[in-house]
Amino acid sequence: MAMEVAFLAPSVSQPAVAQHMGTAPGPQPSSGFGMKLAAGVCSAAAAVGLASSRKRSKTAARYTTQTILPSLAWIKTGVKASELQPTELKALTLAGNDVLIGKTEAGALFCVGNLCPHIGTPMSEGADVIGDVIVCPLHGSSFKVTTGELIDWCVSPPIIGPLTGLIVDKKNLLIFECRQGGFLGSGEVEVLVDTNAKKAYEAGYWKGLLDAQGKDDGTYY
Template identity: 85%
Template sequence: MASRLVLAGAAVVLVCAVQAFVLPGAPAPARLRGATEGSSKPSPSLSIAGVAATTAAFGVAAAFAKTRSRPAKTAAKYTTQTILPSLAWIKTGVKASELQPTELRALTLAGNDVLIGKTEAGALFCVGNLCPHIGTPMSEGADVIGDVIVCPLHGSSFQVSDGQLIDWCVSPPVIGPLTGLIVEKKNLLVFECRQGGFLGSGEVEVLVDTNAKKAYEANYWKGLLDAQGKDDGTYY
């Protein structure tokens, strides 16, 4: 639509330029006829007007050519293709010997929020740092009792070995159970971990999905694009 308007404007300016130059044998405009009668010299005003109109016409044409060669600003498109997991062992920078029983350390590994720690018996474990209830960080005051971790906000408890749910939103009384009704019960995310180095003497390593962040973003864009257009980044 914009290119059509530019072409139309250029055409109008060109017509004005032709009309400004009085062709041989053509009658002069009425408003200029009196000024030119009795004089054999061409009117300077006509030449100046013609040159100005012609210059304007070439300027419009040049601007149109420039806009045609300019790259589009909306060339980037997002995709919602299925992102498959890519598992890898990531070093945490923490040695198991540095952790005391029931101690917890929060880390972000390849976009994954994890929590490494030890049970009361000293067994190493790694779980998701966010409680599956409303995403409360377990690192903000969670308790490790035996081989169970307890959420600091509503008292939900999980087995650290497999993430199995034990109690769901048990505290504070009345309020905790009511908040638990609005979210479906879920297990805690668990990550496989190990001690690297010779005979397990090195730092703790955790097996994580390095594509987890990409997969999350793909689902986000899918929801966004479904509301605005097709889920492949194009529009209807």
């Protein structure tokens, strides 16, 4: 008679076996513990941010524009005085300055600003030289070429000219000192100009834009 022998293995749970085989992670924190940890981290970050904001101080915006000082220099024009006839005019741009060199009816050399102080009409586009006076081709304003002194302001055409003159304050014409270089003045004409004039204008332009938003010292109107 055959005998059956049963071998009973000890009862072992699946988690224990898995842990023994190295296929299951160790003890995990409960979901409640994880939520508490996350909340603690957020609270700490908020506290740090609040402390940082209390330490920071507001810095007032300050707008500044550079002060450009004049820098005068003699600039050669490439033109000899002998090449200019009486009452003849020649427009040039020297270091950012629009100038007009010419001769009076008596043949005296002069240099003035090429733009009429009324509305910026180029004098070189048809201005007349009468004696030592230059007359703007657009509205007939006239100036002494030796001093820039205003003689007549917007006299033509009738009615329209004087009306246009009312919108701009009367001004003298800009003049420049000039000379003939070379031995005994036989060389080309030289003009004394401010080489920083363009930079000074641009600095004032940007300051004006800042004033449109707020004062250039950082305050407001």
